[in-house]
Amino acid sequence: MLRNLLWATSKHDVYLTQNYSVMHWSSLLSRGNEVLNAAKPIVPTLKHPGLLSESVSRVQISTMAVKENLLVAGGFQGELICKYLNQPGVAFCTKITTAENAITNAVDIYHNQSGSTRITTANNDALVRIFDAESFTCLNRFSFDWSVNNTAVSPDGKLLAVLGDSTECLIVDAHSGKLTGNMKGHLDYSFALAWHPDGRILATGNQDTTCRLWDTRNLSKSLAVLKGNMGAIRALRFTSDGRFLAMAEPADFVHVFDTESEYVECQEIDIFGEIAGISFSPDAAALFVGVADRTYGGLLEFNRRHYNSYLDCVF
Template structure:
């Protein structure tokens, strides 16, 4: 993974349309008791049907129409790559699957600027997590925010600009106070909130308890960013915490005692890891064109997935445990059947940038694929990934998350002017069949 370079983040108001406010500083806290000042910038489904822009962008005040700016943006956007060559790019253009676009699996429901998504590293975009169709967590600078779509109100859960002292003290537990943590990765599952930091930090909080239970620095190396964190069940049913860091290591912790269960080292920085549904396999992705499948207990590499042309930053397992999706800076998502890992069975392509976010719905019907900016694609697995919906917005994408009941999809938009949280609702007039997988 690259050291952070703010030039790689292409904000909407950096282009030639007129900005409507000054850039905001990285403030210590983003919780406001009075949200009324932003209410007029929010957009409901009814307002969108009546013609209001879903992000509240007043195009009549700009030099471009929306369609003109979209065309310009597609031409001017520069996708960041590490090793992708022009010849490899040409091969990918021929290899990717032709998909029927224009479907409408999820309908726009609401866009709010009462909470605004932010990112700290241009390659890490996993900072939005929904725990129900009405509850979602996101990072807003140093504040972990909770948004209730029912109350249409945000609340600060944790402020990591201030000193954070762990509340749980157990014999032999290596935990230490932290402060001014720039959160680079997060996960919210099993009543736990797990945060990873730009300088190798790890924090864990129980959703319904005050304070932070555990926090520590995983590595003292200068470039040890915590690229990915996750929460999963081991084959025995034990709750585990897992981290992937820029120091080439994956670490696994017990979620009750916070003791380190295992540590696996690899030959390159690990940008992403995900655990399959039965807890037995790890997908390991990083600064390599290969993606590895490893045993979650021993760390032993079982197979190597070859096909991507650059570095990978996203992965997701289908609930059946047989299909793995991997996202790469070569602008593609590859789909693998791990029973036949010699080659991917499908290649899905974005419109203009790397694939930095992937999420399956819990029942496996849909796959959401996020580019760094402007586009989220939703693929229908039942069609063999041949039908898709394209969510077209403007701004950097901080994260995507389906609700556990699949009823909602949340998209975090990180932009200096139009930063927001977008909510989409699953359509009810389609009669779905079970996925063919």
């Protein structure tokens, strides 16, 4: 699966997709509750002139993101759903494209350079859309030559990394969409990407079973190539302190690299089943892995361990 269906907002709060629902799991209370039911008709609560909002129903969720009280989910028919976690109902929902193959492949929530909250969507119609997270109006559309599988905005809000059904990965200006750089080296289509917190290193995951690391100051050649065991690299996550990079294959394997060892030291987590998503807690104390297997599916938590008084640690 190329989609991100898991998100941790704290060490004790995890959001994950289950069928047509988004569930919140509390490890403190050891119980879950439904925060979004997309099987039933959803009527948006936020309405104002010019807002292209519409009711949606029976949305099969393809991707999601949760940050700062905002949950954003995408659907297999091009749907976009936005909900404030502390308010009842859904604030905004719509079908952002009517293209035949309209799947929303990825969504993200970020702050632009002025501090305003924005939402990005990446779709198979080869467009990236930028929405305002308060009014939910579409502020911009960036067009590409291929289906867009994922996007991510740099920590400073200036750059937007874009990849999809192409061997090339692109970096564009997050405000204008103007191309600022491209990365060549992958052999197949790309699915995953993640920015290091320092904003200089970008990781990209590809169908060729590798993750490549790029220094945005010199994109002529990748810094390193990290290899999976069997499948495409479908999810990538850095810890908030930049110390670790987690890399997930479609099934069975999650790899955790120590960035201070120049990505040489790695712990391999061997599980059973399709991986629905990976997420570090914001404090980098825990790694959560969603398993989508019908029989053995569930949520796995791995906690960071410290040995003695030095900084050698594993998950």
